[in-house]
Amino acid sequence: MLPSYSCPPSLAIPTVLHSIVSPLITQSTSLLLRSRLAIDPILTPMTFSAATFCTSIVELFVKLPIETVLRRGQMSVVSSSKYVGSGKGLQRIVDVGPYRGTLSTMWLIAQEEGVSKESVTGKAGTRGVKKSGRLSERNGQGIEGLWRGWRVGIWGLVGIWGAAALGGAANSGGEF
Numbered sequence: 001m002l003p004s005y006s007c008p009p010s011l012a013i014p015t016v017l018h019s020i021v022s023p024l025i026t027q028s029t030s031l032l033l034r035s036r037l038a039i040d041p042i043l044t045p046m047t048f049s050a051a052t053f054c055t056s057i058v059e060l061f062v063k064l065p066i067e068t069v070l071r072r073g074q075m076s077v078v079s080s081s082k083y084v085g086s087g088k089g090l091q092r093i094v095d096v097g098p099y100r101g102t103l104s105t106m107w108l109i110a111q112e113e114g115v116s117k118e119s120v121t122g123k124a125g126t127r128g129v130k131k132s133g134r135l136s137e138r139n140g141q142g143i144e145g146l147w148r149g150w151r152v153g154i155w156g157l158v159g160i161w162g163a164a165a166l167g168g169a170a171n172s173g174g175e176f
Contacts, residue, residue, distance in 0.1 A: 008077050013102050014070040021063050029055040053161045060153045065106055065146040073099040109145045 007015050033039040033051055041048040076099035077083065079092070097113055099105055 010099070010101075011070065011073045011077060014066060014073055017066045017102070018063070018070050021066060022059060025055060025059045025062065049161070049165065053157065056157050056161075057154065060150065060157065061147065064148075064150060064153070066102075068109070068146060068148065069099075069102050069105045072097060072105060075099075106146060110143055113145070 029052065033048060037051075039048050039051055075092075075096040079096070097105075098108065100108060
């Protein structure tokens with residue numbers, strides 16, 4: 001929905017980071033596995049497959065916060081008065097939080113935006129153990145707010161990896 005083929009200056013950093021994370025991690029892992037660790041897909045296929053699966057999980061957890069910031073920045077640009085005009089505005093189903101740059105938006109999501117509830121014990125300074133059943137509220141979604149959607153990503157990786165593992169067993173014949 002962006003009205004131009006050029007990237008707005010405010011979205012340059014998250015766009016570049018989002019575009020570079022996958023190729024950088026994928027290519028460096030392949031290089032590291034083959035040259036430094038001597039793990040080859042032909043000689044040690046299961047080890048190579050497990051290592052690339054773990055790399056995909058790392059890539060997912062690096063890419064999710066960047067993608068969250070990028071999508072929020074895109075919505076900020078699209079809903080700005082420059083693009084919407086003086087009409088009634090952009091209709092959204094979900095309210096979109098503010099975009100303040102890459103790191104500032106990550107900080108905003110984790111520390112200031114929303115409310116998270118934690119269980120509190122009777123002892124001072126301890127949290128997370130549910131003894132008395134009281135809940136305390138604090139601002140910010142916490143680090144979990146940056147990685148929303150990780151479960152879907154993990155299940156997708158497990159499905160792809162499992163299908164490749166099952167498909168690889170059937171390809172024991174010749175190449176043609």
